[in-house]
Amino acid sequence: MFLSRIVLRDLDSIDSPAASMASSKKLVTRDEWERKLRDVKIRKEDMNRLVMNFLVTEGFVDAADKFRVESGTQPDIDLATITDRMEVKRAVQSGNVQEAIEKINDLNPTILDTNPQLYFHLQQQKLIELIRAGKINEALEFAQEELAPRGEENQVFLEEIEKTVALLVFEDIKNCPYGELLDVSQRLKTASEVNAAILTSQSHEKDPKLPSLLKMLIWTQNQLDEKAAYPRINNFSTAALEDPAI
């Protein structure tokens, strides 16, 4: 199998319709734009699915169930699996890493087997929690027995272990250079990694669709700015059209 590519503009004198009109920006008036907006056809059903996808992926299990009843939209995953997933996520968020590992294995033992990085991050989180709780001996033992062998396999893991173990050396943990490991954000980071791995194991995308569509809107508006002046939406929470700058 062979795949190779060349860039279009490398061609000998290809005529590009886009290149010839790059000189001045086209102005689209508000009236024109609003008419275009009105002509767009969007199914309610598709919006409902977008919202359901958000509720399910973000783990709003009760809301997803209510939404199923109120809007008649079928969730794209078995709702019971959300409850399990959220329990695991909450366990990590509250620092009960061992509980989380057990629950993940109950859910699907292959998740951690096929995901060495996730397993490492959970163990690292466990070490962080031991240090936070001041269980120095336990932390040392755990680091030597469970974590150190993993560092020998992998350079990135080794660096992470070194940073984490460094926490033990500092009495005033808050001022330690790696103090951010003790921050809530580290738990949230690990929790969201766990969440993503479980979703992937259930053949579901790990991120909701909505944020990526919103980003697509930012990107597309930016791209269009180069060619035209048109009513933009800058504030997504009001979705108000702003008059084009002339």
Add this chain to the structure above:
Amino acid sequence: MVANEVVAAAAAVVEEPAPASAGAVDPMRLASRWRSPAEWGAAAAEMEAEPAPSELNTTNSSGLFAVVSTDRMSVRYLGVNQHGHDVGVVQANRPAPTRRAVYYFEMGVKNAGQKGQTSIGFTTENFKMRRQPGWESNSCGYHGDDGYLYRGPGKSESFGPKFTSGDTIGAGINYFSQEFFFTVTVNFGKEPFCFDIEGYIFEEKMKQQSVSDKLDLQPDISHWIVRSYLLHYGYQDTLNSFDMASETDPPSNHQNGYGEPPEMYGLSHRKLLRQLIMSGDIDSAFKKLGEWYPQDETSVICFLLHSQRFIEFIGAGQLEDAVKYARSNLANFLTHKAFDGLLKESVALLAYEKPAESCIGYLLDSPQREFVADAVNAAVLSTNPNMKDPESCLYSCLEKLLRQLTVCSFERRAFSGDQGDAFLLHKEVQSCDRSRCS
């Protein structure tokens, strides 16, 4: 054997502008929602419509090829290959389509001949049909005898492996990255393409997405938009669960800085009206609406509720009641042009023995109820004395953003010579499902 394609820009389609509707809030603007599935399919196809090459162009060939297959997919070189103008060229019957992320085709080399001089590439329509693609301006070609890529007079470079009899060669245009690409595979008889073009497109989409994924969003904006959607349509139970879960969820500052959405108005009324309509209990919905938000008897909302009541009679098999109801309640609306379409279709349900299986059977389905419920919802929202923007009664924040995204995406494509695929929500939502299956 030389297969060949043409690149040409297709003209943009300019649609007739729809007349702007007068009046503050016209719930009939939601009417595009009650299209039948067939109409939706046709509308989507129309947006995407673009003829693609389907066979070889056998009339405009160099004359050195004779068509050998009846499906016009294979040709044999009959010339005598002595110098550079003895080349046989054949093009596809249509230009390469542009309104998609990627266009791709393949050719199988059955017999490369003694010198093995075969090539594949892209040319313009009026290309000299006795020259190899890539030898002339405005063309490019990947040549099998030397594995070089040619892209205009005197421009060539070592590119890939040589190819010959038994190989399958592909050529494509990636409109997003603005690149041509070529593939070589040994044919395992896999249909429809030897090269995993679906996988290629998927990867390219991921690349596109990773570009925009790097952009920053206002914090928790998705959460806010979902919440205002639930408020807008009066999905109150969902909203309550959503709010409750958000309170116990650690990053609980979801509502930070955005203030209360303007759509709290009439929430519990709107919830109940939706429930009644969605369950088919139009009589109760009518009664409650009249009690809380009296409507003019000739209003759009009354018409929609009456026609829905009629449809519910038919759904329940009570044809006599349906006729009686139509005579006393629907006949008055016959003079209104705006109601014509829906009215005719609804009444036509009477003509079928099994209306649910007819071509207008979708009227009996829940999307039709939902359309009426959404219209009633908009009518209630429009009675809010604090309402500033009538548009907001019809469209949630989410819908406004999706409309903006659709228009921006199509406009952007129009500026780039109509190249690339544009955003369509339906396609996007379906692709969620598809990626799950794979």
